[in-house]
Every structure is written in structure tokens, then in C-alpha cells.
Amino acid sequence: MAISRKTFENQVIDLLGRMHGVACRLTRNDADAEDLVAETVARAWRALDALEHEAAFRGWIFKILHNTFLDECRRRGARPQFESLGCEESEEGEVQFSIFEQMHQPFLLWFSNPEQEFLDKILREDLDRALATLPEHHRIVVILSDLEEFSYSEIATTLAVPVGTVRSRLARARGALQKILWQQARDIGLSAAPPARHECEDGKADTPRPATARQAARAKKDGNL
Amino acid sequence: MTKHEIDCERALSQLFEFIDRELPDDRRAEMQHHLHTCKSCFSRFEFERRLKERLRGLGKGEPSSDISDRITKLLSRL
Numbered sequence: 001m002a003i004s005r006k007t008f009e010n011q012v013i014d015l016l017g018r019m020h021g022v023a024c025r026l027t028r029n030d031a032d033a034e035d036l037v038a039e040t041v042a043r044a045w046r047a048l049d050a051l052e053h054e055a056a057f058r059g060w061i062f063k064i065l066h067n068t069f070l071d072e073c074r075r076r077g078a079r080p081q082f083e084s085l086g087c088e089e090s091e092e093g094e095v096q097f098s099i100f101e102q103m104h105q106p107f108l109l110w111f112s113n114p115e116q117e118f119l120d121k122i123l124r125e126d127l128d129r130a131l132a133t134l135p136e137h138h139r140i141v142v143i144l145s146d147l148e149e150f151s152y153s154e155i156a157t158t159l160a161v162p163v164g165t166v167r168s169r170l171a172r173a174r175g176a177l178q179k180i181l182w183q184q185a186r187d188i189g190l191s192a193a194p195p196a197r198h199e200c201e202d203g204k205a206d207t208p209r210p211a212t213a214r215q216a217a218r219a220k221k222d223g224n225l
Numbered sequence: 226m227t228k229h230e231i232d233c234e235r236a237l238s239q240l241f242e243f244i245d246r247e248l249p250d251d252r253r254a255e256m257q258h259h260l261h262t263c264k265s266c267f268s269r270f271e272f273e274r275r276l277k278e279r280l281r282g283l284g285k286g287e288p289s290s291d292i293s294d295r296i297t298k299l300l301s302r303l
Contacts, residue, residue, distance in 0.1 A: 005303075009300050012296065013297075013300075016288040016292065016293060016296055017285075017286050017287050017288040018286075020286075020288045020289070021283075021284055021286050034291065034292050037292060037296065038295060038299055041296055041299055041300070042299065042303070045303045099272070099276075100268075100269050100272045100273070115268070115272040116271075116272070116275075119272065119276060119279065122279070124279075124282070124283065127280060127283055131280075131283070142280070143284075145245060146277050146280040146281060146284075147281060147283050147284030148284055149281065149284075151245075151246075152245070152247050167242070170241070171241065174241065178276075
């Protein structure tokens with residue numbers, strides 16, 4: 001056994017908040033997330049002989065957590081989304097959706113710093129909602145890379161895929177996440193992109209709403225107005 | 226171009242690997258040099274870096290007392 005019982009317990013307690021956070025984002029359900037963490041800890045204890053050294057504990061237990069999640073999906077008959085995709089890897093040179101690129105269209109140049117304004121206005125809930133919308137095979141790479149700060153190599157080990165697959169899957173996942181965020185922002189009037197141009201009664205093109213109007217639209221949606 | 230100079234296309238193609246600290250030292254130096262000299266790519270870098278920073282903030286959180294109690298009990302039974 002690479003580590004003692006006491007070390008195992010300490011590692012589990014230290015990582016519990018992060019394991020629970022990842023489990024919540026995978027299952028999108030608090031009760032299922034608790035079950036997933038409990039099952040992960042139980043499996044990890046039974047498989048402790050397979051852990052080679054203490055430094056590998058974090059990647060090892062997150063791998064067990066992810067595999068346990070996939071097993072549960074299969075048990076319930078819910079096919080993990082990535083299995084249904086014939087080719088989910090990014091092709092070389094493929095351009096991913098970018099909020100930054102959207103905000104640097106010529107008709108938006110009169111906004112002083114639109115991308116920074118965008119980041120200032122999106123809320124934690126907006127990010128959480130966008131992340132939850134991603135399919136599982138995209139969500140997990142964003143979670144491991146951006147939330148948990150795993151290296152590409154650690155993600156590859158955790159998901160049992162080559163590093164190149166991590167790189168391409170992450171590129172696609174980030175593009176998809178930004179597209180969802182962008183759509184959410186437009187739905188609630190947050191993004192700097194103007195509404196579709198239309199002619200006013202006097203024949204002049206309408207102008208984009210000012211920031212205050214966007215904020216008012218969001219406040220109305222949030223029930224504050 | 227000197228050995229440290231790359232164009233915007235190459236810089237953007239490896240931007241996320243730069244932010245993720247996955248580039249080897251020589252390519253990291255190329256990126257640093259380019260970002261010091263190209264305002265457009267630097268703006269894109271700042272946007273992506275800040276978005277990643279916001280996402281990292283989602284990962285922080287204390288476990289609820291419910292899950293802590295449950296796992297503590299589980300560990301005592303193992």
C-alpha cells in the first residue's frame with residue numbers, strides 16, 4: 001500500500017470540497033453528487049493498492065470519480081454523450097467560437113473595451129449555467145483544466161485519452177462554452193452586440209441599446225424591476 | 226524575423242497552451258515576446274486569461290456539512 005490509512009483519510013478530507021464540486025457539475029444534482037463522492041471514496045479505498053505513490057493521489061481519485069460517474073450513467077441506461085459522436089476531435093486549423101472575435105466586429109468599434117465590459121458583467125451563475133449546458137465530454141475537460149488546474153498530462157491520465165485528444169477536446173469545449181455564454185448574454189441583454197438592425201419609422205436604422213438599457217433588461221429578467 | 230518573432234496566426238494558435246502553461250520554454254519565450262509587441266493579441270490574451278480566472282473561481286468551495294458528515298462516517302467504517 002503506497003499510503004497509510006491516515007494519509008488516505010487526510011487526502012480525502014482535503015480534496016472533499018473539490019471532489020464534491022466536480023461531482024455536482026457532472027451529475028447536476030446534489031443528491032447524486034453526494035452518492036457519487038461516497039461511492040468514489042469507497043472504491044478508492046478498495047483499490048488503494050493500485051496507487052503508486054502519494055503524489056499521484058489527486059489524479060488517481062478524480063479518475064475513479066469520473067469512471068464511477070460513467071458507470072452510473074451506463075447503469076441507468078444513459079449513454080455518455082461522447083460515445084454517440086463519431087468524431088469529436090478538433091480538426092487541425094478548425095476555428096472555434098470566440099467571444100473576443102464577436103466583440104471585435106467593425107460595427108462595435110465604438111465600444112471602448114467591450115470584452116472587458118463583458119467579463120465584468122457576467123456572473124458566477126452565468127458561468128455555472130453555461131458550464132452545465134455543455135455535454136459531459138466537454139464539461140469534464142473544462143472542469144479539470146480551468147476549475148481544478150490539472151495539467152494536460154494529468155487530464156489525459158484521468159480520462160484515459162492521449163494528450164493530443166485533451167488538447168483538441170479542450171479547444172472545442174472552450175469554443176462551445178463561449179458560444180453558450182455569448183447566447184446567454186444576448187438573451188438577457190448583456191452582450192455588447194446590437195440587436196438585429198431594423199428600420200425606424202423615419203427610415204433610419206435603429207442603434208444598439210446603451211449599457212444602462214442592457215442592465216435594465218437583465219434586472220427585469222432577474223425580477224428586480 | 227528574429228528567432229523570438231512569430232506572427233499573430235501562430236500566436237493565437239498556441240494562446241491557450243500559453244495560458245495553461247503547457248508550452249515548452251522556447252515557445253513560451255516566443256509568445257511573451259509577441260504579446261509585448263502586439264496590442265491586438267495581448268487584448269485577446271487578457272480576455273482569455275481573465276475568463277479562465279473567472280472559471281477557476283467556480284472550483285473553490287467548502288464542502289457542505291452534510292457531505293462532510295457522510296464521508297467522515299464512511300471513512301470510520303472502512
